[in-house]
Amino acid sequence: MMWEIIQQTVNGLALGSIYGLIAIGYTMVYGIIGMINFAHGDIYMLGAYVTAISIAVISSIASMPVVLLLSLTVLIVVPITALHGYVLEKIAYKPLRHAQKLSALITAIGMSLFLQNYIQISQGARNQGIPTLISGGFTLWTDKISSLSAVMSYTQVVILVVTLVSMLTLAYVIKSTSLGRQCRSTQQDQMMSAMLGVNTDRVISVVFIIGAGLAGVGSVLVTLNYGSFDFFIGFIAGIKAFTAAVLGGIGSVTGAMLGGLLLGMSESFFSGLVNADYKDVFAFGLLIFFMVFKPTGLLGTPEVTKV
Amino acid sequence: MAKNLIKFGLLVGTISVVLGGCFKKDDTIKIGVAGPFTGQYAAFGEQIHKGTEKAAADINAAGGVNGKSIELVFGDDACDPKQAVTVANKLTGQDKVIAVVGHFCSSSSIPASEIYAASGILNVTPASTNPTYTERGLDNVFRTCGRDDQQGAVAGNYLINKLNAKKVVILHDKDTYGQGLADATKKVLNESGVNEILYEGVTRGDKDFNALVTKIKGLGPDVVYFGGLHTEAGLLVRQMREQGVDVPFISGDGIVSQDFVISVGGAQYTKNVFMTFGSDPLKLETGKKVVESFKDDGYQPEGYTLYSYAALQAVVIALSATDLDSSAAAMYLKDNSVSTVMGEKSWDSKGDLTVSDYVMYAWDGDSYSELE
Numbered sequence: 001m002m003w004e005i006i007q008q009t010v011n012g013l014a015l016g017s018i019y020g021l022i023a024i025g026y027t028m029v030y031g032i033i034g035m036i037n038f039a040h041g042d043i044y045m046l047g048a049y050v051t052a053i054s055i056a057v058i059s060s061i062a063s064m065p066v067v068l069l070l071s072l073t074v075l076i077v078v079p080i081t082a083l084h085g086y087v088l089e090k091i092a093y094k095p096l097r098h099a100q101k102l103s104a105l106i107t108a109i110g111m112s113l114f115l116q117n118y119i120q121i122s123q124g125a126r127n128q129g130i131p132t133l134i135s136g137g138f139t140l141w142t143d144k145i146s147s148l149s150a151v152m153s154y155t156q157v158v159i160l161v162v163t164l165v166s167m168l169t170l171a172y173v174i175k176s177t178s179l180g181r182q183c184r185s186t187q188q189d190q191m192m193s194a195m196l197g198v199n200t201d202r203v204i205s206v207v208f209i210i211g212a213g214l215a216g217v218g219s220v221l222v223t224l225n226y227g228s229f230d231f232f233i234g235f236i237a238g239i240k241a242f243t244a245a246v247l248g249g250i251g252s253v254t255g256a257m258l259g260g261l262l263l264g265m266s267e268s269f270f271s272g273l274v275n276a277d278y279k280d281v282f283a284f285g286l287l288i289f290f291m292v293f294k295p296t297g298l299l300g301t302p303e304v305t306k307v
Numbered sequence: 308m309a310k311n312l313i314k315f316g317l318l319v320g321t322i323s324v325v326l327g328g329c330f331k332k333d334d335t336i337k338i339g340v341a342g343p344f345t346g347q348y349a350a351f352g353e354q355i356h357k358g359t360e361k362a363a364a365d366i367n368a369a370g371g372v373n374g375k376s377i378e379l380v381f382g383d384d385a386c387d388p389k390q391a392v393t394v395a396n397k398l399t400g401q402d403k404v405i406a407v408v409g410h411f412c413s414s415s416s417i418p419a420s421e422i423y424a425a426s427g428i429l430n431v432t433p434a435s436t437n438p439t440y441t442e443r444g445l446d447n448v449f450r451t452c453g454r455d456d457q458q459g460a461v462a463g464n465y466l467i468n469k470l471n472a473k474k475v476v477i478l479h480d481k482d483t484y485g486q487g488l489a490d491a492t493k494k495v496l497n498e499s500g501v502n503e504i505l506y507e508g509v510t511r512g513d514k515d516f517n518a519l520v521t522k523i524k525g526l527g528p529d530v531v532y533f534g535g536l537h538t539e540a541g542l543l544v545r546q547m548r549e550q551g552v553d554v555p556f557i558s559g560d561g562i563v564s565q566d567f568v569i570s571v572g573g574a575q576y577t578k579n580v581f582m583t584f585g586s587d588p589l590k591l592e593t594g595k596k597v598v599e600s601f602k603d604d605g606y607q608p609e610g611y612t613l614y615s616y617a618a619l620q621a622v623v624i625a626l627s628a629t630d631l632d633s634s635a636a637a638m639y640l641k642d643n644s645v646s647t648v649m650g651e652k653s654w655d656s657k658g659d660l661t662v663s664d665y666v667m668y669a670w671d672g673d674s675y676s677e678l679e
Contacts, residue, residue: 004525007550011517125345126353127538129569132576135549148524153549226514226542227572230347236512268518276507276519277481 003143007150008272009265010140014156014225016264017163021218022241023248023256024170025085025211031187031251032207035101038108039088041238042115043212047081047219048229049123052130066133070158070220078216084115085212086205094201112234119231129228134158159221166217167257170210174253183207187251243287249300258298262286335378336631338363338622339398340615341409341419342434346385347512347538350566351411355433356381357606358615359408361597362648366620372627377619380404384415391415395422404428405633406626408618411611413437414483420448427634431622433614436560437487441657447637449654451618451647452611453663455484458559458583459491461665462532465581466492467499470555472529474504478519478543480535481508488559489534504528509539520546530554536561541570548576557581563610568673577670586664587677588613594648617647 025040054076058069092111096104137153174180185193186203194200222237223229240263248259266286271279296302340359344352359379367376380402382394391410398404399422406429410416416435423430424445431449432440438454466472475496479489486508493503504526509516520543523531531547531554533540540562547556556579563584568574589598594613601608608616624645625636644653653661667678 004521007521007524008518011515011521015515015517120345125349127347127350127566127569129572132545132572137549146525146527148527149551151550222514227545228538228541228570230538232347232512233514267515270518272518272522276509276516276522279518280510 001143003141003146003148003150004272006141008268010150010152010156011272012265012268013261014159014264015268016244016261017159018218018222018225018260019237019241019244019263020257020260021163021166021214021221022237023244023260024214024253026242026245027248027250027253027256028183028207028211030245031253032183032190032204033093033097035093035104036108036242037088037093037208037211038105038238039092039111039115040211040215041234041236041241042112042119043081043084043088043234044215044219044222044237045229045231045234046084046115046119047077047216048223048233049119049128050077050080050216051220051223052128052229055130055133069133070224074162074217074220077220078213081216081219082209082213085208085215088212089205089208094204112238116231116234123231125231127228127230130223132227133224155225159225162217162221166214170214170253173210179203179206240283243283247287247290247297249297251301252297252299255297255299262298334375336372336375336626337378337380337402337404338619339380339382339402339404339407339409340619341382341384341391341394341398341407341415342411343386343415344381344383346387348386348411348536350537350564351386351434351611352383354564354609354611355409355411355615357601357608358433358612359619361601361604362616362619362623365597365600366623372623373631375631377623382409384410384412384419386412386415388414388418391419392422395419399423399426399428405631406430406622406636408433408615408622410435412482412484413440413487416440417443417483420445423447429622429625429633429637429640431618433618434560434611435484437483438491439483439487441659445658447634449618449621449637449640449658450660451614451621451649451652452560452660453585453665454659455488455491455559456494457663458665459488459493460495461667462492462557462559462583463495463499465583465667466496466530466532466557467501470530473501474526474528474530475501476505476523476526476528476531477503477507478505478531478533478535479508480511480539482511482535484561485533485535487534488561489532492532492534509535509543511535511539513539514542516543516546517550519543520550520552523547524550524552528554531556533558534561537564537567538570541567541572544580545570545572545576553579555579555581557583560584560610563668563675565607565609565673567670574673577672580670581678582668582670582675583665584610584668585614586666588649591648591650593646593650597648613648617649617652620647621645621652 029037054073134154137151140150142149182198244259244263245256248255270282342352342355363377384391384394411434413435416432420430424447433451436455479486625639629635668675
């Protein structure tokens with residue numbers, strides 16, 4: 001039984017880290033301009049395609065160790081998804097910044113559909129995949145009676161390490177750099193920050209770039225872990241990551257990560273110990289529970305009415 | 308003035324398009340082909356697309372149907388029941404097809420066939436195996452494949468007699484086809500006194516089944532049976548193997564596609580994967596020429612390609628025998644056998660094939676072959 005609990009924890013951590021990475025994009029954008037960027041999941045989907053293409057191209061040029069191959073892939077994918085995030089903001093959201101909230105929301109849904117169809121037309125509608133790059137794993141615990149063991153695959157190790165590094169970097173940037181201070185001040189009061197000389201347009205662009213870049217990192221990890229993808233994966237991943245962001249308290253970066261882990265863990269333990277049929281029912285039930293009893297999520301701050 | 312000229316031009320253009328449409332109708336007949344040409348299951352849609360396209364080209368080259376050539380109208384349902392109904396309405400209402408080959412997924416074929424029935428249109432599916440499709444008393448439905456209860460019986464007997472399975476895990480994808488097939492197999496197992504140790508559903512489109520796989524590992528089954536399609540099956544197998552669950556994995560005709568190898572993450576993971584499918588149509592004497600001709604075009608006619616070819620052949624033979632009357636054609640198919648690329652086929656009063664020939668296949672590397 002012990003091995004099963006350890007194994008489910010590992011499963012949940014790996015799943016949750018990826019939810020968390022994607023959730024950052026939702027939460028940062030919401031925090032800064034108060035809109036939900038529904039096209040974010042599709043940026044992640046686009047990243048999966050770029051990942052597969054880069055891996056194919058790089059490995060056709062030269063054979064190299066997997067670590068190097070993946071690092072190069074990340075270096076290609078992240079700028080491309082970040083560029084998409086930047087352009088998305090510039091052409092679709094910036095002109096609507098002072099319009100009603102609803103207009104921006106509908107534009108976001110429109111951009112999501114646009115990206116899906118653009119990938120479907122340009123890359124074909126079929127399920128795509130990459131060959132398995134990393135196989136094998138560590139044995140964490142072996143049960144003495146049943147001799148079954150909890151395994152942590154090398155891929156899961158990569159996921160956890162990369163997520164941790166990305167999160168620490170992000171935390172450092174937000175907490176201790178000038179850029180981070182500008183982000184936080186824009187989040188608190190956009191007009192006041194602008195008066196004090198913060199270029200808020202630039203800050204908003206940067207937030208989109210960071211969010212899309214992290215989605216790019218997430219897409220490399222997911223593609224590595226599951227191997228196959230299609231143009232529709234952004235939808236489900238987006239819904240789950242959005243749930244994670246709300247669970248953690250939308251607007252809070254640490255909250256998004258915690259929310260992701262909470263969601264991943266609860267899905268894992270529920271389908272492992274209770275029933276896989278109702279996994280999603282449980283996950284979204286948890287969301288409703290939070291909305292009712294703690295609407296601000298785990299780490300969200302309550303909205304203060306300004307007089 | 309210029310505006311008026313443009314309006315006039317548009318009017319003339321519209322009239323000529325409408326008239327052109329009218330004149331064109333005389334020497335062609337329209338037959339609808341529906342399936343998932345886009346989306347996760349597009350690999351199966353391609354089988355239907357290629358199969359019917361080739362059949363239409365061959366029939367047209369041989370003189371067409373009663374002197375008229377066939378024009379195929381493709382409708383993409385993406386294996387989504389809602390979209391399937393839209394496609395069915397478009398094919399019957401707008402395109403005015405006189406018969407339909409399709410759809411692929413049972414969950415699409417069943418609602419769509421109601422619409423074809425209401426318009427009195429002959430509907431032959433090459434691939435939908437759910438029993439319900441022909442069990443609703445509709446006169447217009449036929450299939451060139453078998454049924455899931457037959458398929459489940461073959462799988463169930465294989466599990467009991469060949470694999471000697473005592474502890475069986477049954478999974479499905481909560482879809483009409485997947486759960487129907489899982490239930491059919493479960494029924495056969497239960498009747499022989501083998502009770503499954505786990506029966507659960509996964510969600511289509513989900514990627515992570517690790518938690519479920521851990522649970523399966525803890526239960527220590529002899530075999531895992533899955534009713535569903537290749538995308539979920541592939542991820543399940545891969546995650547099972549990664550966690551060290553090496554028991555046989557058995558599924559049905561939903562994984563008969565080369566794309567299964569992509570879903571599973573490479574040829575190294577296909578070992579110990581079995582499936583039920585109709586006796587290899589590529590080996591039939593009657594289909595040799597067509598198979599050669601497919602290969603000349605650089606296409607391997609796998610899975611349901613020849614079933615789709617045969618479905619269009621059956622439609623055309625019935626239509627030409629009944630002077631292009633779709634409802635009479637349906638009656639014709641029930642009373643007469645037709646010779647297709649897959650041999651002589653005949654149907655019972657419900658529209659099921661009188662002979663079904665499910666056998667076990669095994670995956671090995673990136674290809675599959677019939678078990679002896």
